[in-house]
Amino acid sequence: EIVLTQSPGTLSLSPGERGTLSCRASQSVSSNYLAWYQQKPGQAPRLLIYSASTRATGIPDRFSGSGSGTDFTLTISRLEPEDFAVYYCQQYGSSPGTFGQGTKLEIK
């Protein structure tokens, strides 16, 4: 199965700054089937991005995804207070779908 490694483990930034989160796959992700999720404490994850770069319905345009093959990035252009959470990537191009271990985005 494909192993996803997210970096950094924790990212400390201030509101208004730009956040860049990385997800690296152990082998190429078929059809760039890579999703990003946001999870806040006590809540289920929420889909942000799918197919590496397509925003899900209702997701603000400050969230963007990029990358292909084995290297993917989630960028948050200007951090809002509500963006501080844990972010996960998931590949669903090769079964079984697998998740990264998460990046915690915290307020500096």
Add this chain to the structure above:
Amino acid sequence: QLQLQESGPGLVKPSETLSLTCTVSGGSIRSSSYYWGWIRQSPGKGLEWIGSIYYSGSTYYNPSLKSRVAISVDTSKNQFSLKLSSVTAADTAVYYCARSLLFNYDSVAYWGQGTLVTVSS
């Protein structure tokens, strides 16, 4: 608006079978090209896709759990269910039911709120 709600016991004894049901509202489980699945999250293993089902009954399981998992669907009730047998403490987790993205059975577009299942005697 699509909503998914898990239900079932929050405590299961070791070696017994974990059983959960997901009730879908705001949409039909018969929607073509979408799959209905289960994911779990534990501190030790993170997020793990368990398996999915299509309304016709076709199932897809994570090989790591395949020998112990069964997912079924009841279209008349707009529900689907998970059974995980021979549970151990390692199966303690928050269990989420979910609907997939189009066509990809191990993708996740919508999540239920999750239910904590503890395996303990």
